[in-house]
Amino acid sequence: MALRNDQVRWGAVSQLLHWLIVALVAAQVSLALVAKHFHHGPKFVAILGMHKSLGITILALVVVRLLWRWSNPVPELPGTLKPHERALARTTHVVLYVILFALPLTGWAGSSAHGIAVRWFDLFTLPNLVGKNPALSGVLGGVHWLLAVLLGLVVVLHIAAALRHHYVLKDDTLRQMLPFGRSTVSGETGGDRARRASGV
Template structure:
């Protein structure tokens, strides 16, 4: 006759998945490449005045717009991947206020990474110019030619572009505080090197 103890002993142990402590390789690739693309696109926008008006500046701004479209595509992929492969949890001793700040910051960054390129594409089209992706193909037209609307979108694009750089800087500063002041290993979860 079996008893509860022998039945429990006969059952194989339940295998549990180890808790993720780092972001996976796909998310690392997307995170750092999107960050780099945003910085390069911002640098081009800020430095465009150094290039005389003409074919050279037009080509430079075509690169700027193509980088924005690439950011938009990679962010969409990143959102899909985040749903498929959820990020590692924050350290267990993270306060509710810090958790809320982290979630709000990430949400704002994602919103800006979508809004900035979209504003740039629609601004260009409203000014009557097509948007091409590195000369390979032309994006579908989202808005008709409307220069007044284009001027409004241009101001919005510049404002949001500055906002994403400021917010990204705060995001990086927060990661450094977590890593070197709170010493909870938050930054190391997203670094390309180190233990996986």
């Protein structure tokens, strides 16, 4: 599989980044929920430390992902999609990117406001984003939680759309994001596919 994207498929780098971030987000939610069971004891601190390190890793991976996206072609959406479906797909992706930035940043700023500097895997300490401020820390904690809930809702919509493409519309959208997925019409470009879909 090619490393770079083309008009028809996501390349290996984009796919790896997509699925790595999915796995890390799942780990993040699990760690946060498990930490809550330990009520601020040493295990809570250790698990939350891992949550913070992985969260910062996600932030870095999202930056790499966007830089890679801007320096590569982006596979075209199927030509069969109606304008409002295209708009919904684009909006969902933008919202996902915004949340993938906002969640780690509110977590990082919340820790700073709480007076605890964020360490990355015990290797180095990140600068505080804001000064110590318990009231702000509470607000940021609430926003962090709300963003996590919003991410869950948008991801459900995103997965439903991927499954609809695959099982109902029977197009290549999901296959384009899978390493073993192959275009149903080999050698076809996104433009060819759009023309075939519109019958021109």
